Amino acid sequence: MALPRREYLRHNPFGSSAAVGAVVLGSLGAILGDDVSEGMTLSLHATGTVMAHLWGATFAVGGVLKLYGLYWGRSTMEIPGLWLMSAGYAFYGITVVTGLGIGGLAAGILATVLAVGCLFKVRSIMRRARIVVRQNDAEAE
């Protein structure tokens, strides 16, 4: 039995928005490569567009996994999604600041904060999982 999807959105507005942002930005990155961000174009001059495509794909997959895990109640999907999203946001944050300097600070800070938020969410879910495992073990004994 699952809650209506609207209920999940009501309880997780920020998580949902961060995941949708990851899917949209990641998809654009996977398609356009480093053209998706000027900061990324400037900072990735050495490794080129391949890294940007890889980042975009990773980021978009992370967003999709997060949304699937959240809306279908599957933390086995949500946790990998959060890790990928966190990595994607961190990568974007670092490259945009590296490429644009002070001009990229706003986007960089926003992306870094979201990356940290994803890590906090991972920590919170894993803590809950450990508590459930402990309770199950205690009941089994």
Add this chain to the structure above:
Amino acid sequence: MTWADAAVFIAQGIVGGGIVQAFIAITKRRSELRQLDRGTDSVMVETASGVVTMLRTELESAKSENATLEAKLADQQAKLADQQRQIHLLGERISELRTDLVIAKAEIHRLQDGQEQMP
């Protein structure tokens, strides 16, 4: 290597680390997370079951209240029918009395007329 190259290198390392962590979560943390999902599902089922029980109780109480109200309504309707019957009877009685009154008045007039003609 400039600081920018170092930053990009770190960023690439972070993406690599994220992918590795995601794989670890899928492979090694799977059983913990599955237990969490099962726990969440069972809590949701319990909650839904509780809601169904509560709704059923409310339905039963509403049904019994409805039955009581219907009995009261039938009682009131019976009383109303009785009162209407009484009103009808009283109407008939008033009509009879009016007729008697008219007859009595006519009789009085007739007697008064008789007395006036006698001397």
